[in-house]
Amino acid sequence: MGQAFLLRMPVHPWVRKYLLHHYPEPLSVSERGYASTLLRQMLQKPQKVDPGKIIHRPKLDLGSHYGIFVGSVSAQKYGVHLVNEHIQSFNASMDDLLREEMYRFVQMMAKKGHQTDASIKEFLAIYDICEDELPFENLKRWYYRERIRIEKRRFETNNPTPELILNFCA
Numbered sequence: 001m002g003q004a005f006l007l008r009m010p011v012h013p014w015v016r017k018y019l020l021h022h023y024p025e026p027l028s029v030s031e032r033g034y035a036s037t038l039l040r041q042m043l044q045k046p047q048k049v050d051p052g053k054i055i056h057r058p059k060l061d062l063g064s065h066y067g068i069f070v071g072s073v074s075a076q077k078y079g080v081h082l083v084n085e086h087i088q089s090f091n092a093s094m095d096d097l098l099r100e101e102m103y104r105f106v107q108m109m110a111k112k113g114h115q116t117d118a119s120i121k122e123f124l125a126i127y128d129i130c131e132d133e134l135p136f137e138n139l140k141r142w143y144y145r146e147r148i149r150i151e152k153r154r155f156e157t158n159n160p161t162p163e164l165i166l167n168f169c170a
Contacts, residue, residue: 026067
């Protein structure tokens with residue numbers, strides 16, 4: 001039987017807090033669950049390369065780490081190597097999930113009569129995300145841009161403009 005691995009993947013501090021809120025650490029790589037499936041797809045088997053052609057890249061430092069458990073079967077099937085591009089992509093995906101969840105939370109709170117600023121601050125408090133990690137103003141600007149984008153999409157869906165019109169003659 002193969003060997004199991006515990007990886008320390010670099011993540012942004014707010015991504016770590018988001019992951020800890022939803023998944024126990026270490027997160028076990030499996031075929032179920034969004035984060036776990038995303039991690040499974042990121043894993044690579046090491047490639048044998050001529051030592052003279054190896055590019056030395058600095059280790060990625062995003063401010064924090066999150067533990068990933070890769071069992072022996074998964075390690076043998078998918079590998080245990082993570083490249084910087086995949087790690088950054090994972091962080092971006094988790095950041096997107098956090099922001100989308102914040103958007104839904106603020107929308108729900110607005111229906112109850114709460115102010116946007118207070119709702120964003122309450123959302124940050126739920127995850128214990130501080131201003132140094134993810135600035136409030138950044139999230140507020142993102143929220144308003146996202147709201148405009150969603151309203152524009154909703155308008156375009158309700159009032160479609162045809163790109164091609166076909167006339168059939170009898």
